[in-house]
Amino acid sequence: MRRFLEIPAEDLTRQYQQVKYEIWAAMETVLPTGKYTLGPTLRAFEGEFAAYCGVRYCLGIANGTEALHLALAALDIGPGDEVITVANTYVATAFAVSYVGATPVFVDIDPVTYTIDPSKVEEKITDRTRAIIPVHHYGHPADMDPILEIARQYGLTVIEDAAQSHGALYKGRKTGSLADMGCFSFYPSKNLGCYGDGGGITLNDPELYDKLQVLRYMGQHVKHIHEIIGFQQRLDPLQAAILRVKLRHLETWNEDRRRWAALYNELLADLPVVLPMEKEFAKHVYYMYTIRCQERDALRDWLTARGIETQIIYPIPVPLQKAYQHLGYKEEDIPIAAQYAKELLCLPMFPELREEEVRAVAEAVREFFASRS
CATH class of the missing domain: 3.40.640.10 (Type I PLP-dependent aspartate aminotransferase-like (Major domain))
Structure with a gap:
């Protein structure tokens, strides 16, 4: 096994x-x-x-x-x-x-950032x-x-x-x-x-x-x-x-996050997922490494079965939460945020990740799509 x-x-x-x-x-x-x-x-x-x-x-x-x-x-x-x-x-x-x-x-949100x-x-x-x-x-x-x-x-x-x-x-x-x-x-x-x-x-x-x-x-x-x-x-x-x-360590840790993000970007580039972008005006520090996938839930289950923990940040936009239902928002009021909430998946991301772990995550994502073809 x-x-x-x-x-x-x-x-x-x-x-x-x-x-x-x-x-x-x-x-x-x-x-x-x-x-x-x-x-x-x-x-x-x-x-x-x-x-x-x-x-x-x-x-x-x-x-x-x-x-x-x-x-x-x-x-x-x-x-x-x-x-x-x-x-x-x-x-x-x-x-x-x-x-x-x-x-x-x-x-609503910018569709890229x-x-x-x-x-x-x-x-x-x-x-x-x-x-x-x-x-x-x-x-x-x-x-x-x-x-x-x-x-x-x-x-x-x-x-x-x-x-x-x-x-x-x-x-x-x-x-x-x-x-x-x-x-x-x-x-x-x-x-x-x-x-x-x-x-x-x-x-x-x-x-x-x-x-x-x-x-x-x-x-x-x-x-x-x-x-x-x-x-x-x-x-x-x-x-x-x-x-x-x-x-005192923050800049080094942020650079580690950026290094793992760059490796994810390289390893996932040819797969049918949307990778996080860094606009020309920005330096991203990757609190989360967030991809989008139309088969998000199936991909998450696949990764979980292989010992890879992921997060969904966040599954329901705030105006659609029960706490704010009195304001009367509907999905069509925030169409991009509502759609992306169904597709977002945060892969493992922290400074102390190891290269073998990033590669294993990327390989598991690749195997998921291979299993669907």
Whole structure:
């Protein structure tokens, strides 16, 4: 009987084995101090990540969802307001809009990059629109210049959802530095991930930065003097210490992802699947390596039977989820996102993949199509 490699879609343990001694040493700088909330380690990470992204400020937040939530709250967006975003994002993007009482308005996707289609944004603007949240999906930046121009014309704020794009470039600039604010997730599987939940907001505006600091920690500048209703949404110093270590490796890990993506592209080029593209304005960091296949479910079953784990990111567009059925969206409102959700398949992708594993995945995909002929 033929034996197959067990190939995970992602494997965080391999990365941990590479950096565990650095991680232990970093945690040892925090644990003896007794400073387990806020403090110098968090400030150090915030400064380093801000410098990495090319902005003045970074604020560590408890998770990526809350980064988006607090960014919207800092703009005083609330009931009666609308926020435009993309239909194929993770639901947290829309939930953050709902948390402040506003209404998410969904736009279909660009057929090549799977990010928001700028040509479809303007038609969604009403007198209630306050902001646009483009999502840098799978590690590929959205086309920001036309979005920023539309926002300028209508007086709107732009918040980047950069949860999947740590280190990605748009016209030579890092995501998180392109708009009014950038919101990151440091969920463990992200290109830059901690060992638990974490998030961050990057920005240049000192007044917004001050307001976000107050919102992040119970509405106070001075402890026990509560100026506004705030939240408990701080990134803790242990996670910040871990992220400081991993940030030093991020560029190398992103290049590893790009190397595996290039090999997949080479090995799958002649097969009847649509491969991910990298536009001329972008540097893709391949949070996911996402193909499209009309026989997606059958291909996934084939790979699973051969020990290859895959993911579907995401199977149902957000406006078609039950949570948003009250908004009345139908597939014909977002035809590309709806169709692609039935075809998308994320192959194993993480920096510590091995060449033999990438080749085994590609060979299994090839064998699937050979079995259909």
